[in-house]
Amino acid sequence: MLRLLWNSRSSMMAQQEKLDVISNNIANVNTNGYKKINANFQDLVYESLDRKGYPVSSGADGKGTLQNGTGVKLSEWTRDNMQGNLTETGLSTDLAIDGTGYFEVVQPDNSKAYTRAGSFTTDANGTIVDSNGNRLSIIDEQGNDVNKVGGPYKFDKNNFKVDSNGIVTIKGNNGDLTAGKVKVSNVIGDNSMISVGDNLYMLKTGAEILESKDYSLRQGYLELSNVDIATEMTDMLMTQRAFQLSSNALKTADEMWQMANNMRSK
């Protein structure tokens, strides 16, 4: 009888976690550069029905299949790295990646983080920063980061241009200068980044960063969230119904147990 309760319990827990995933996706339907989380169900281990006290057909030829499952779990969460829609903003500090890869930003403690949300701005020091003050990595031909405090160039909202390859040109006194290239990094694997909040990702240990080859940059555009609200809503309905189903099964198991307990009372 315990098995019946546990089966339903595992299912209710898994459905609950799936609802968490869905609500997180729905909450981020308007977050720039958000990548939706995918989570699928997996069945749990199987146990034999051929156990003590169970009347089992002794002549069963397929004794190996005489087993029953023990419920369900939610698998590891993975990111769906599908491209989000691009929207035109007209702001020169907004950048969007069309293709694979992430912008690299340098946090105040000099650690590196990665993001798809390209709503940058310029600060008082003349650097291009995101909304939390993390600096966008722009690398010149020598491999030096030029977008830093005390760097060779001072960026403001109107004095730079970014082309589709990520080359940044800045207006100088004697015409345009090539300042450097916006660093677009990529990582192998769908699950090699940890989301750390504020639209930022950090590398998991062991994951290696490499240069993205398949992308083009758009200045004046932003990448929207890739969450499809209709899919999420249908998933939510299905999950909710499955939860209900399992709670019904739980109730039935409870009633059966009650019957067993009441066998002697009347």
Place this chain on the structure above:
Amino acid sequence: MIRGLYTAVTGLITGEAKQSVITNNLANANTTGFKSENLSIKKFDDVLIQNYDKIVNGKNTRNTIGSLSMGSEIDDVNTAFTQGLIQATDKSTDFAIEGKGFFTVQRDNGIDNKNYYTRSGNFHVDGQGYLVTDSGDKVLCKNKATNKIEPMFVGDGKLQADNYGNISINGKNLYKFNTVDFQDYKGIKKIGDNLFEGTNPIENPNITVRQNALEKSNVNVTNEMVNMMTVMRNFESNQKVIQAMDETLGKAVNEVGTVR
């Protein structure tokens, strides 16, 4: 009378086992590539009932009453390998098999690699660049250049597949899914994590594989719900039978032969 008590108890136990299979089906109503199960119950082999109550010429002689089954037992758990619904997704690492067949995956248990089979095609690329299942088992493919069966290396490439499981990475046709089938589905055993264990897989390259799609569970929720109700009421009937027997036994013990 006591014999009947035990007969009813076998009904209770098999009912519980059946319910356990049903709740597992219901729990996996949303599991990709899950195949529903059904527990079949059969009656115990008949036994011959006889007594020596018949008196012929002043002697008790054998009297055959007839045959009787003394309850129900678990016969088999059958997995229904019917096609689940195919749902379109937007993910290039989602695959669904239409018709018969299984994907082969390799699980590293720390000592050696063992092959398992699955119909759940919700794969992703791991940190090493290999195509893996949700539990990290590598998906096996045939390398077109060397004809060897090996894990599929995607790296940061773009994955594209045709309907026969031929896979191009960055436009180069490199792999083909190592799809297999089995002669005897009875020998296939579920082991959890959406995987099956089986012996003597037959390589079948003509299995339809759809990209950007997932096979849903083939559990019929309405059926399971009705089965659940049936089993529950059946359980109740058995319980009532036991109660009735108990009452009769009570009468026999307490009332028959009382001196008033």
